[in-house]
Amino acid sequence: MIAVIDYKAGNLTSVKWAFAALGVDAVVTHDPHTILGAERVVFPGVGAAGAAMQSLKDLGLHTVIRDAAGSGKPFLGICVGTQVLFDASEEDGGVECLGLMPGSVKRFTPSDPSTKVPQMGWNQVNVARPHPLLDGIQDHSEFYFVHSYYPDVSDASHCVAQTDYADVTFSSVVGRDNLVATQFHVEKSGRVGLRVLENFTRWNGSSC
């Protein structure tokens, strides 16, 4: 069973339907026992990092997520769920995050005023190193992004794939042991997105 963590930070309907399309049993929950007992954990998120961290603390889930991530089970972050895995985010005047992924989350500051922030739409994901999550995914495939802030890893070996936007090349997929996380919305990225989710359901969580 897959636990999709519901911490009132956005809409989990598309995540639910994406797993349903794959015929996979996914439970949307904020119950610590269900999360810790699940075979795999998905940690999504939409909105601002500050609000997300506050919701996690209010529900007592920040420690549950650390425990789930530390247990060795396959753990997938998506979008803001990915961002709050890092040490800190520049959003909301600076937010201390979960510290599970070394690095920080920074705001896009394009030099060209015609570059829109947020980045909204489909952009290429360029593979930096092999990872079971990206099995069968053609290099440079496009995925759906909506974000104003991007992950900046402090250890380059955690970068699984990269994307270019607003003068920066950022890590659009990061991985460390049993943690893997995407900045793009894998659940809204059509067939390639479903393939990534399917890969996650087959991954045993070991680093490659």
Place this chain on the structure above:
Amino acid sequence: MLTKRVIPCLDVRDKKVTKGVKFQDNVVLGDAVELAAQYYEQGCDELVFYDITASAERRPIDIEMVQEVAQTVHIPFAVGGGIATLDDMSRVLLAGAEKVSLNSLAVRNPDIIAEGARAFGSQCVVLGMDPVKTDDPAFPSGYEITIRGFRERTGMDALEWARRAEELGAGEIVVNSVDADGTRQGFELELTGLIARNVGVPVVASGGAGNSRHLAEVFTQAGADAAILAGMIHTGEFTIPDIKRDLVRAGIPIRQTW
């Protein structure tokens, strides 16, 4: 590189997709969920649904249809028509839509934009506008906002309204030219470019798409981030793969793998 988005628009009435010219003479083209699935398989980048009678009939939009679409297509889609309150927005988003499109009702109550952005995030709140060309010097941009499917003029300048909507928290603006709508003679490049150059959020061009060249023009000349198509694909005259191939050939960044 961020690609330009190609977005089929489905005008829906009782779960059927219809198409009219200048908001009139609607003909039925097919089942909304089936057409959505077909365009998804063909590689469209996003979808937009307008429940065209919901607003006029003062009733909420068809949530069951939104749920069926969300179960079928795994790409972002927006829903508009008859959305008046935060509750309406919440229902549509929880049914699986990525965005809600506010139009006439946002003109009457602009605060709904700010309330929606605060509650759900700007990325969920799209402002749709229907500007019409005017020679009246009271409108500095040369375009006046209309509502209720062109039936009513508002006295509001199109560019001023776009800027105000961005300030209020709209995350994207759909510019639907009343003059070009349904003509299939090309997008209103002047209007689209004017809005795209003057707001910081993505701008979606709408109204007038008749062939691939029209899309190429609105991306390169007007700086649109996305383009909406309807009649040209609904009739089967063009398919999304055809259009995307033409756009790639024209050197436009387009999503090619799906």
